[in-house]
Amino acid sequence: MRDLPHWHTASAQGPRKHNADAAGTYAAADGTGIVFALADGVGDHPNAAYAAxxxxxxxxxxxxxxxxxxxxxxxxxxxxxxxxxxxxxLVVAVRTDEGYGIAWVGDARAYAWDGYSVRQVTKDHTLAQYFRDHEQPVTPRMEHVVTTSVRTAGEHEIGTATVTTGGLLLTSDGVHKTLSGPTMLDILAMPDRAATELVRTAISLGGSDNATAIVVGPPGADLTTEKFRVAA
Known part of the structure; x- marks a missing residue:
């Protein structure tokens, strides 16, 4: 039986009418398969929360x-x-013999972390990123316009990456568009409450969106699991 990693999830409603974020995990009893998933509904509406x-x-x-x-x-x-x-x-992480397979659409993110550094492994599917890739000017509004989503993406448009060592951090944009990389790394140094602190800090620093995180510990990390309150 393979050892299961420790993980911790948390979500906080920002200045929105609805928390349209959702997160979940499934771990096979024999440790052979684990799936982590985090979704962020498009818009501030019950339909978005239901889709997530x-x-x-x-x-x-x-x-x-x-x-x-x-x-x-x-x-x-x-x-x-x-x-x-x-x-x-949506961003998902699937545990494999080599580490984790990552797939995503939109601007939900995955980061690799090893207790000492944090590295973004996804690339936002947003209008802003598209313009950056083509060396064109970017406006703040473009950061919030996604170019792929769960409903619309073709299979060839789904982003993929692989993480072979360490742990994972999955976030909605309410976390990563508010917190800097160094701030997230400082919070990850508190593994027993990192997910909670990530979302709490994002909201307290004036984040304008809901904030959700899944923290999957690297080998040897001492994480606890907190009950996740599903979106309304």
Whole structure:
């Protein structure tokens, strides 16, 4: 049996009417498969929250052996089949023998961390990033316009990455668009409450969005698991 990593999830509602973030995890009893999923609903509406919960539920029910892209596609199928108009962005991490397979759409992020450094491994699917890639000027509004989502992405548009060592941090933009890399690393130095502190700090520093994080400890980290309050 493979040792299960320790993980910690937390979410806080920012100055919004609804917390449209969602997060979830499924771990096989024998330790052979673990799926982490974090979604952020597009818009401040119950439909967005429902889409995020639907995507996370479908992603974490997908067998880890199918891979990270298949996990995102399963989430897409569930959102499309739900009949609702809501949409969301999503990042998933699937544990493999080599580490973690990452897949994402939109601007939910994954970071690798080893207790000493934190490194972003996803690349935002936003209009701002598209313009940066083409060396064009960027306006603040572009940071909030996603170019892929669970509902709309084609399979070839799903981003992929691999993390081979250490732990993981998955965040909604309410965390990573408010906190700097050094601030996140300082908080990750408190592994027993890192997820809670990440979202609390993001909100307290004036974050304008909901904030959600999943912290997966690197080998040897002493993390605890906190009950996650699902989106309203």
């Amino acid at each position: 919960r639907t995507a996370v539920s479908a992603a974490t029910r997908t067998a880890a052996g199918r891979g990270a892209v298949a996990t995102v596609l399963a989430a897409q199928g569930a959102v499309l089949a739900s009949g609702g108009p809501g949409d969301c962005v």
